[in-house]
Amino acid sequence: MQAAIERARSGDAAAFGELYRGCERDVARLCQRMLGPGAAAEDAGSEIFLRARRGFDGYDPKRPFRTWLLSVAGHYCIDQLRRQRTEARLFDASDLEAGDLAAAAPSPLQYLMRREERDAVLAAIEELPFKWRLPLVLRHFGELDYGAIGEILGLEKGQVGTLLFRARRRLREHLAGTIRGGNGR
Amino acid sequence: MSCFPESVYSVYTDGELAPAQLREVEMHLVGCRKCRALVLALREEASLLNEVLQEREPRPAPVHAAAAPARGLALGVVPTLGALGAVVFVVGWLIETGLPSSIGWLNPFRLMGAFAMAFDLIFTVRDRVPELFDFALSVAATVSVAALLTFAVSVLTRRWTGPVALAALGLAMAAGPTPGSAMLLEHHHDNYELAAGETLDESLAISGESVRIDGVIEGDVFVLARKLTVRGEIRGNLFACVRNLEIAGEVSGATYVFSEDARVSGRVVGNAYHVNRDFTLEQSGRLGRDLIFLGEVFELRGRVGRDLFGEVGHLSLLESARVEGDVRVVLLDSDEIEIAPGARVGGEIEQGRDGEHWGRRSWYMRYMTGHYYVWLGIELGAAFLFGLVLHALAPRTFDVRLDTGGAFFRSLGVGFVAAVAAPIAILLAAVTVLGVPLAFAGLFVLVAALYTAGLVVAAIVGSALVHPRGEGWRAFGWRLLVGLLALLVVCHLPIVGGLIAVIVLLTGLGLLAQLGYAAYESR
Numbered sequence: 001m002q003a004a005i006e007r008a009r010s011g012d013a014a015a016f017g018e019l020y021r022g023c024e025r026d027v028a029r030l031c032q033r034m035l036g037p038g039a040a041a042e043d044a045g046s047e048i049f050l051r052a053r054r055g056f057d058g059y060d061p062k063r064p065f066r067t068w069l070l071s072v073a074g075h076y077c078i079d080q081l082r083r084q085r086t087e088a089r090l091f092d093a094s095d096l097e098a099g100d101l102a103a104a105a106p107s108p109l110q111y112l113m114r115r116e117e118r119d120a121v122l123a124a125i126e127e128l129p130f131k132w133r134l135p136l137v138l139r140h141f142g143e144l145d146y147g148a149i150g151e152i153l154g155l156e157k158g159q160v161g162t163l164l165f166r167a168r169r170r171l172r173e174h175l176a177g178t179i180r181g182g183n184g185r
Numbered sequence: 186m187s188c189f190p191e192s193v194y195s196v197y198t199d200g201e202l203a204p205a206q207l208r209e210v211e212m213h214l215v216g217c218r219k220c221r222a223l224v225l226a227l228r229e230e231a232s233l234l235n236e237v238l239q240e241r242e243p244r245p246a247p248v249h250a251a252a253a254p255a256r257g258l259a260l261g262v263v264p265t266l267g268a269l270g271a272v273v274f275v276v277g278w279l280i281e282t283g284l285p286s287s288i289g290w291l292n293p294f295r296l297m298g299a300f301a302m303a304f305d306l307i308f309t310v311r312d313r314v315p316e317l318f319d320f321a322l323s324v325a326a327t328v329s330v331a332a333l334l335t336f337a338v339s340v341l342t343r344r345w346t347g348p349v350a351l352a353a354l355g356l357a358m359a360a361g362p363t364p365g366s367a368m369l370l371e372h373h374h375d376n377y378e379l380a381a382g383e384t385l386d387e388s389l390a391i392s393g394e395s396v397r398i399d400g401v402i403e404g405d406v407f408v409l410a411r412k413l414t415v416r417g418e419i420r421g422n423l424f425a426c427v428r429n430l431e432i433a434g435e436v437s438g439a440t441y442v443f444s445e446d447a448r449v450s451g452r453v454v455g456n457a458y459h460v461n462r463d464f465t466l467e468q469s470g471r472l473g474r475d476l477i478f479l480g481e482v483f484e485l486r487g488r489v490g491r492d493l494f495g496e497v498g499h500l501s502l503l504e505s506a507r508v509e510g511d512v513r514v515v516l517l518d519s520d521e522i523e524i525a526p527g528a529r530v531g532g533e534i535e536q537g538r539d540g541e542h543w544g545r546r547s548w549y550m551r552y553m554t555g556h557y558y559v560w561l562g563i564e565l566g567a568a569f570l571f572g573l574v575l576h577a578l579a580p581r582t583f584d585v586r587l588d589t590g591g592a593f594f595r596s597l598g599v600g601f602v603a604a605v606a607a608p609i610a611i612l613l614a615a616v617t618v619l620g621v622p623l624a625f626a627g628l629f630v631l632v633a634a635l636y637t638a639g640l641v642v643a644a645i646v647g648s649a650l651v652h653p654r655g656e657g658w659r660a661f662g663w664r665l666l667v668g669l670l671a672l673l674v675v676c677h678l679p680i681v682g683g684l685i686a687v688i689v690l691l692t693g694l695g696l697l698a699q700l701g702y703a704a705y706e707s708r
Binding site: 033062118121122125136137138140141143145146157163164165168 | 200231239
């Protein structure tokens with residue numbers, strides 16, 4: 001991959017294409033998780049490819065290519081979401097306030113997740129509202145740090161931390177009843 | 186050093202803490218086993234989330250997803266409406282074709298005999314449980330405040346407190362002061378009299394045989410007695426459940442009266458709401474505003490400051506009668522209002538016959554008045570605001586769906602059971618002295634639940650009508666407004682509107698009951 005990156009940086013279009021194809025599936029999955037299943041996610045690939053191609057000069061080789069590409073994809077998805085929704089902001093002020101950050105459930109997800117329940121966890125993540133789902137997907141699928149996530153979402157790093165905490169808490173609350181009830185506990 | 190909040194450990198686990206705080210957290214973790222366990226659990230959680238998101242493909246787009254929320258309602262409402270409509274038609278036909286006179290009182294528009302029966306029942310219960318009235322009133326205020334506070338605390342902390350809420354209620358009752366300073370509570374087996382020249386600076390709640398008020402009462406008056414005579418002054422409102430009522434003095438507020446006979450020769454400044462078998466407004470009698478009534482024989486010789494509105498067997502506006510506003514009356518036993526030559530009505534006179542309740546003439550009349558639409562607008566605004574506040578405080582209230590016809594019928598069934606069982610449970614609880622505060626709290630909860638039920642269904646209807654579906658309060662508000670408008674229109678349709686309203690309330694009540702049960706199970 002390092003060789004392909006070097007060739008792509010010197011203007012080799014085929015090398016860039018090779019790099020992109022290596023991460024194409026991840027790009028598609030990120031778009032589906034952020035935009036939801038549907039035509040918008042399916043059409044995103046070509047647009048993201050063009051954006052990445054145009055912005056490749058700004059790529060820092062010290063960063064993993066996959067991380068950078070997913071960051072570009074994340075930016076694109078956020079732009080799409082802002083266009084789809086009637087209000088420009090995806091997050092209300094109350095979502096970003098650091099108050100009321102007490103834990104809701106007695107234990108994190110590890111006690112609730114068994115192999116056969118992971119599909120239920122995935123379903124629960126995909127049913128989360130955008131404001132919780134986006135940072136969760138960018139962090140745990142895109143493996144982006146707070147700074148990169150903040151840049152995509154237009155937020156400060158502290159606000160990203162707050163959103164992630166709330167997202168995980170909400171996920172636990174959502175799953176606590178579903179999984180425990182399904183097990184008859 | 187005390188433990189850090191979990192949010193800090195969440196950021197720590199992500200490796201994103203600022204260096205200064207990072208050192209503090211690590212120092213704390215050295216000595217705190219509980220926090221180390223939490224951090225370990227959070228790391229496991231993050232690792233599992235990574236695995237789930239990265240190893241599994243996203244789910245494919247479901248087909249016809251947008252139709253799901255509406256299907257349950259659409260499949261269920263029509264047959265339910267048909268069934269309810271058939272029941273109402275049959276019952277209405279049975280009533281209108283004439284029942285034997287011995288059971289004529291079953292007809293809701295025929296009150297003869299029902300008055301006597303109702304009063305016998307009330308006074309029998311009152312006399313058998315003499316302490317109940319005093320005790321019920323004395324704890325009602327404390328219980329209401331305790332219930333409100335408990336409810337507010339539980340929704341603000343977003344937890345279902347369940348037994349904790351009940352325990353808090355019990356403690357509040359035991360520790361709370363009786364509202365003795367705000368209201369004088371009396372229970373007499375015979376007569377009570379406030380003599381002329383005496384003044385009571387508080388409200389009066391009284392149960393007795395005969396109550397006579399010749400003095401002045403600064404507050405409201407609540408009376409349960411066989412006879413009430415007011416020759417003095419009541420500066421607040423009058424709430425009376427009596428066999429015989431005479432108002433020769435003045436009531437500065439409104440009167441809410443349920444009595445067999447009522448005679449007003451004095452003055453009522455506010456509205457007068459009367460359910461009387463016989464009502465007489467003497468020539469010297471003055472009603473400052475509206476008279477809203479239901480009864481058998483109403484005779485007016487005095488003055489009504491605004492409108493006359495109600496249903497009555499016979500209405501007579503005698504020689505000196507003056508009604509400054511409109512007269513809108515449905516006559517149950519006579520063909521027309523008896524209006525003497527000297528009587529005067531300042532506004533319009535609209536009279537309908539009993540059967541015309543369901544006829545064209547009365548059902549469309551209300552749609553022709555402007556104030557009908559003003560009140561609809563106020564009703565809509567209040568419901569919308571309440572819905573927004575409830576969504577902000579307790580968003581889980583609206584986490585309900587009606588995906589299938591089966592879900593709709595299940596909710597309707599649960600709602601019907603709740604609507605029937607709850608009042609019975611409240612009444613049974615009220616029979617025992619200990620249960621009275623629970624009964625009042627239960628009544629409060631039932632009323633709040635009925636109001637919320639309509640909002641919940643409105644949100645579901647709005648979700649089906651409005652796309653795309655967002656999650657912010659603006660998106661919710663838009664869905665709620667559209668749903669409320671839709672429900673407002675269908676619930677005010679002629680003839681079927683009432684039935685639809687009943688279905689909406691019962692379905693919503695059922696959804697809330699199921700939500701409450703699910704929350705209780707997952708606590």
